Amino acid sequence: MREGRSLTFVVLTAIFALYVLFLYGPTITILILSFQGPDGGLTFPMNGVSLHWFSNLFQGIGVAYVGDAFLRSLELGLLVAFLTVVISVMAGLAFRRRFRGANILFYTAIASLILPSIIVSLGIALEFRIVDDAIKALGDNYGIEWIQDNFQTLVGVFTSGLGAHLTWTLPFGLLIMFAVFNRFNPSYEEAARDLGATPWQTFRHVVLPIIAPSLVGVALFGFTLSWDEIARTSQAIGAENTLPLQLEGMTTTVTTPVIYALGTVTTAISMAVILGAIAILILVQRHRARRGSDAGKGLV
Amino acid sequence: MAASTATATATLPATAPAGAPPSVRSRWAPYWQAAPLTAVFLVFFILPLLATFIVSFWNYTEYSIEPDFKIQNYIDVFDKCVSGLPDLCTTFKTYISTLKFCLIVWLSTLVLGFTVSYYIAFEIRRPTTRLILALVCTIPFWTSNVIRMISWIPLLGRNGLINQMLIGLGIVRDPQDWLLYSDFSVILAFVHLNTVFMIVPIVNSMSRIDRSLIEAAYDVGATGWQTLTNVVIPLCKTGIAIGSIFVITVVMGDFITIGLMGGQQIASIGKTINVEISYLQFPIAAANAIILLAVVMMIIAAMVRFVDIRKEL
Numbered sequence: 001m002r003e004g005r006s007l008t009f010v011v012l013t014a015i016f017a018l019y020v021l022f023l024y025g026p027t028i029t030i031l032i033l034s035f036q037g038p039d040g041g042l043t044f045p046m047n048g049v050s051l052h053w054f055s056n057l058f059q060g061i062g063v064a065y066v067g068d069a070f071l072r073s074l075e076l077g078l079l080v081a082f083l084t085v086v087i088s089v090m091a092g093l094a095f096r097r098r099f100r101g102a103n104i105l106f107y108t109a110i111a112s113l114i115l116p117s118i119i120v121s122l123g124i125a126l127e128f129r130i131v132d133d134a135i136k137a138l139g140d141n142y143g144i145e146w147i148q149d150n151f152q153t154l155v156g157v158f159t160s161g162l163g164a165h166l167t168w169t170l171p172f173g174l175l176i177m178f179a180v181f182n183r184f185n186p187s188y189e190e191a192a193r194d195l196g197a198t199p200w201q202t203f204r205h206v207v208l209p210i211i212a213p214s215l216v217g218v219a220l221f222g223f224t225l226s227w228d229e230i231a232r233t234s235q236a237i238g239a240e241n242t243l244p245l246q247l248e249g250m251t252t253t254v255t256t257p258v259i260y261a262l263g264t265v266t267t268a269i270s271m272a273v274i275l276g277a278i279a280i281l282i283l284v285q286r287h288r289a290r291r292g293s294d295a296g297k298g299l300v
Numbered sequence: 301m302a303a304s305t306a307t308a309t310a311t312l313p314a315t316a317p318a319g320a321p322p323s324v325r326s327r328w329a330p331y332w333q334a335a336p337l338t339a340v341f342l343v344f345f346i347l348p349l350l351a352t353f354i355v356s357f358w359n360y361t362e363y364s365i366e367p368d369f370k371i372q373n374y375i376d377v378f379d380k381c382v383s384g385l386p387d388l389c390t391t392f393k394t395y396i397s398t399l400k401f402c403l404i405v406w407l408s409t410l411v412l413g414f415t416v417s418y419y420i421a422f423e424i425r426r427p428t429t430r431l432i433l434a435l436v437c438t439i440p441f442w443t444s445n446v447i448r449m450i451s452w453i454p455l456l457g458r459n460g461l462i463n464q465m466l467i468g469l470g471i472v473r474d475p476q477d478w479l480l481y482s483d484f485s486v487i488l489a490f491v492h493l494n495t496v497f498m499i500v501p502i503v504n505s506m507s508r509i510d511r512s513l514i515e516a517a518y519d520v521g522a523t524g525w526q527t528l529t530n531v532v533i534p535l536c537k538t539g540i541a542i543g544s545i546f547v548i549t550v551v552m553g554d555f556i557t558i559g560l561m562g563g564q565q566i567a568s569i570g571k572t573i574n575v576e577i578s579y580l581q582f583p584i585a586a587a588n589a590i591i592l593l594a595v596v597m598m599i600i601a602a603m604v605r606f607v608d609i610r611k612e613l
Contacts, residue, residue: 008524012419016433019416022492023440026451029461033454043459087336094333102330105338112345114545116553116596118570119589123348126355126582129365163344170340199326228444230556235577247446251560263447270442 027267034260042257053261066246066262072157073243077226079158080165084173084222085215087166092177093203106174113171117231124164124236128155155238164236165229169222176221180214213281220277227270349593356586365582373587394567395595401483401558401568402551405490409547410540412491413498417539418532420499421506422514434503441496449489449560456480456488481563489561494550498543505539506532541607545600552596 033040037048057066095102112120132153139147154160188210192202230244241249243266250259359368381389388396416437424430440448455461456479463475478484509532517527533540555570569592576585 009423012415012423015415016419019412019495020436023437026455026492027440027443027448029454030447030451043454043457044461044464087340090333090335091337094330094337097326097330099330099334101338102334105334105341108341108345109337112341114549114600116549116570116592118553118555118573119352119593120345120348122573122577122582122585122589123352124344125577126586127348127351129582130351130355160344163340166340167344170337174337199329224442230446231553234556234574244444244446247444248556248560251446251450252564259450263444263450267443267447270444274442 030260030263031267033257034264036257036260040257042255042260053257054265056256056258057261057265065241066243066250069241069243069246072240073227076157076161076165076242077223079162080169080226081219081222083162083166084169085219087170088173088177088218089211089215091170091174092181093207095174095178096181109171109174112167117168118234120167121164121232121235124160124232125155128153128160128236153238155236157237157240157242161233161237161242164232165226168229168232169225172221172225173218176214176218180211184210213284216277216281216284220274223273224270227273352586352589355583356590358583358586360581360583373584374591376584377587377591390567394569394572397566398552398568398570401486401490402548404487405494405551406544406547408487408491409495409498410544413495413502413543414540416495417499417502417506421503421509422532434499437499438496445493445556446560448493449557452485452489452492452561453480456485481561481565483562483566485561486558486566489557490551490554493557494547497546497550498540501539501542501546502536503539505536509535538607541603545603548599548603549596552599553592 032046033042033044034053035049035051036046036053037050038052040047091105095106132151132155135147135151135154138144139151184207188206189202192206197205228244229242230248233242233245237245247259247262247266250262355365356373357369357371358373359366359370377391379389379391381392420430420433420437424433453460457463458475458477458480460479462479463472466472466476467474513531513535514527517531522530553570555568555574558566558568558571559574569588573585573588573592576582576588
């Protein structure tokens with residue numbers, strides 16, 4: 001032990017503790033306030049304790065579209081998570097070799113990660129507007145009735161909205177895959193190849209099982225990033241809102257603790273999803289460890 | 301590191317006796333494997349940026365946008381900015397306001413994030429404890445940003461907890477109004493939401509520092525402060541740069557935090573763009589976006605001059 005370390009340690013521990021308080025304090029405050037009594041307001045003191053605002057929330061009073069927005073966000077989040085895993089793994093495999101344009105693609109991904117979201121969002125909105133106008137013009141010029149009668153817009157949660165989310169989640173997915181494949185020992189693949197496995201068999205039976213736990217992480221990242229995303233979707237999603245957008249709109253219109261109840265519920269869902277994923281991860285690893293030890297015994 | 305691994309694996313297929321068909325196939329493999337990623341970035345990132353650039357030269361009326369080529373949008377953005385000097389035009393004022401927030405938030409998150417990272421990486425000896433503390437810092441990131449922002453309202457409001465406490469302790473006599481919907485609450489929310497972006501890359505950098513270097517510094521008689529400034533900080537400057545880029549770009553483009561925590565009263569360039577979009581003034585919003593893009597790129601270019609980001613992967 002060096003001299004003076006204990007004092008530094010104490011000071012830094014205090015700073016860390018204050019930081020954690022700063023981080024959790026506000027969220028805990030609204031967690032408590034969401035159990036405000038029926039006559040209670042947006043601030044302390046608590047006017048009784050009740051589940052009034054939760055029942056209010058589930059009856060949909062004043063916040064009619066929350067349920068729809070919630071389901072939409074959930075579906076979008078799951079789809080984003082799935083696509084992020086598939087596309088990131090494929091790209092991760094590609095980046096293990098050299099190919100033309102690898103550098104440009106890498107820097108594009110980084111650029112997509114760090115450019116202000118409002119720019120990306122506006123760009124997607126403009127692009128879709130231009131395409132919409134072009135399709136409508138096509139319909140009018142050539143008298144295509146189907147377009148004239150039916151076509152409104154290509155903008156939507158699962159078109160432009162999905163794309164906007166992917167520009168945000170894929171760079172994270174790619175960076176995680178870089179980290180994963182950096183630690184990946186290629187001799188396993190070589191062994192599989194030597195035994196006559198096709199590239200697909202090698203991937204399916206050797207690579208995929210090894211990287212599977214990291215993929216849970218990528219999926220989780222994709223889901224949570226999408227679940228909370230506002231800035232990229234704000235202009236790119238069209239008429240229907242995702243949950244965070246709905247929430248943002250409500251902050252100016254809803255003046256009862258029902259919004260805290262909603263905050264508590266969405267927080268609980270995020271936590272449940274993440275803890276669930278971590279539980280799956282631990283189970284997979286345990287299962288694997290057990291099988292691993294079996295294999296060891298078999299050899300001896 | 302990524303590059304060297306890539307080169308190492310690149311030579312593998314050639315040496316592995318995999319037979320003719322797989323090697324022919326595998327030469328093209330990276331291209332179709334990278335195709336979906338390329339397609340997504342092309343359709344939802346490159347083309348949109350191009351569309352923004354093109355539309356920034358277009359004309360607009362109350363109802364529609366029309367293809368055109370004029371620089372009027374850019375002239376409008378900088379209206380009276382030079383001729384009106386020394387009075388500042390709206391755009392310059394907005395940029396100064398945005399940059400002010402950027403600088404304060406960057407410094408706050410850097411100092412706080414660095415201190416917390418240092419504590420986790422160097423003062424905690426057990427790896428498990430280190431992991432748990434790092435997790436503690438990232439868990440709040442799991443809930444919605446909007447929720448985390450509005451959770452400040454019951455604390456900072458006129459009848460909020462902090463005002464009640466200040467009055468109760470006799471520190472102030474009347475409720476303080478500057479706590480909420482002010483520069484203060486905006487900065488507080490930014491620091492609250494973004495310090496984690498500093499912590500993660502800095503902890504990552506610090507955990508790679510060879511402990512014997514620090515021992516060596518102490519052995520040759522360096523003080524704790526000298527070790528910090530001459531050994532630790534230079535060795536984690538890549539992490540610092542990555543965190544800084546993240547925080548700066550988030551604050552530069554933000555309109556949600558500034559809107560919500562500033563009571564819709566504080567100007568920022570992201571908010572300007574957002575308002576213009578809501579009035580369907582797409583071309584001028586596009587011009588503003590292109591200028592913001594240029595400003596952000598300049599800041600990032602200045603930062604990456606000092607570090608090699610790819611080294612960190």
